Amino acid sequence: MSGLAIEAVGLVKDFGATRAVEGIDLAVPAGAIYGVLGPNGAGKTTTLRMLLGIIDPDAGHRTLLGEAQPLRAAPRVGYLPEERGLYPAMNPREAIAFMGALRGLPLAEGRARADALLAAHDLAHAAKRPIRTLSKGMAQTVQLLGTLVHHPRLIVLDEPFSGLDALNQQRLEGLIRAQAADGVTILFSTHVIAHAERLCERIAIIAGGRVRFEGAVEAARNRLRPQVRLGTRRQTGAWRAALPGDARLDGGVWRFELPEGGVEPLLKGLIDGGAGIDTLSIERPGLHDAFVAIAGEAAAREMAKPDAEPAA
Numbered sequence: 451m452s453g454l455a456i457e458a459v460g461l462v463k464d465f466g467a468t469r470a471v472e473g474i475d476l477a478v479p480a481g482a483i484y485g486v487l488g489p490n491g492a493g494k495t496t497t498l499r500m501l502l503g504i505i506d507p508d509a510g511h512r513t514l515l516g517e518a519q520p521l522r523a524a525p526r527v528g529y530l531p532e533e534r535g536l537y538p539a540m541n542p543r544e545a546i547a548f549m550g551a552l553r554g555l556p557l558a559e560g561r562a563r564a565d566a567l568l569a570a571h572d573l574a575h576a577a578k579r580p581i582r583t584l585s586k587g588m589a590q591t592v593q594l595l596g597t598l599v600h601h602p603r604l605i606v607l608d609e610p611f612s613g614l615d616a617l618n619q620q621r622l623e624g625l626i627r628a629q630a631a632d633g634v635t636i637l638f639s640t641h642v643i644a645h646a647e648r649l650c651e652r653i654a655i656i657a658g659g660r661v662r663f664e665g666a667v668e669a670a671r672n673r674l675r676p677q678v679r680l681g682t683r684r685q686t687g688a689w690r691a692a693l694p695g696d697a698r699l700d701g702g703v704w705r706f707e708l709p710e711g712g713v714e715p716l717l718k719g720l721i722d723g724g725a726g727i728d729t730l731s732i733e734r735p736g737l738h739d740a741f742v743a744i745a746g747e748a749a750a751r752e753m754a755k756p757d758a759e760p761a762a
């Protein structure tokens with residue numbers, strides 16, 4: 451499928467006096483891994499639920515896999531809700547087959563696929579144990595397998611990484627990449643920037659119910675200039691004229707944004723002016739820095755807070 455897997459224009463949702471989402475626009479290309487980033491209460495879940503047709507927007511419209519009524523696309527969609535839940539007395543094999551059946555997959559086929567999926571995720575030993583005897587992370591993996599057992603073209607995952615340990619977070623990243631390699635579109639929400647930075651081509655940054663940025667991760671990063679760190683042997687001299695106005699000394703090291711003219715005029719000024727360059731690094735800002743610039747320090751602090759993330 452070419453074009454857009456999801457398009458949303460001007461989505462608005464009020465809950466009583468609370469405006470949860472205020473005019474959200476999104477465009478998710480078919481086959482993309484797309485991240486929706488934002489702190490707690492930003493409006494991510496509300497947006498996802500509107501995209502899926504679980505709730506209707508108060509204004510705006512959306513198209514899901516070409517359907518203006520999103521529920522018509524349901525058999526081609528997989529969804530992991532934020533609130534996890536499986537029937538505790540069911541076993542993983544039955545639970546996965548049951549979730550597939552809800553999306554139109556015959557039960558016998560679902561059971562066969564469940565066995566293969568459980569084996570591929572080292573859960574074959576638990577295939578017939580009641581779900582109530584599984585760990586939280588294991589149960590979450592089972593639910594995740596249930597969201598893709600019917601081979602959806604679009605998978606929507608609400609905070610899929612939360613509640614998983616570092617190993618299982620890594621596995622989930624692998625699973626998302628494998629689905630994308632098969633041409634499946636993946637949309638997930640997260641408040642852990644590192645996951646989005648590693649996985650996504652495109653992102654939406656949502657804060658306070660509004661989209662603050664929508665586009666390629668690279669475009670977000672390119673909003674900020676590269677950062678220079680410079681250590682010199684001489685403290686004074688003509689070379690100081692080569693430093694831009696925002697340069698500040700921090701622990702004996704100058705820090706500033708790479709000037710518009712680029713690296714060569716900077717170096718020439720430093721060398722000709724006799725700085726005696728000791729150390730020099732020029733680094734492109736990561737998505738975290740871009741997030742701070744786009745959504746603000748307060749939102750970025752919220753993002754950093756919750757679940758432990760694997761050492762990147």
Ligand SMILES: Nc1ncnc2c1ncn2[C@@H]1O[C@H](COP(=O)(O)OP(=O)(O)OP(=O)(O)O)[C@@H](O)[C@H]1O
Binds near residue numbers: 469488493494495497
């Ligand atoms: N059913 C509801 N009734 C009333 N208010 C709601 C309801 N659902 C969401 N809200 C409010 O809408 C706003 C956005 O909530 P939402 O759950 O979409 O945020 P979120 O970005 O998913 O947050 P989190 O990271 O905590 O999951 C919040 O202010 C929330 O309190």
Ligand SMILES: [Mg+2]
Binds near residue numbers: 494532
């Ligand atoms: Mg949420």
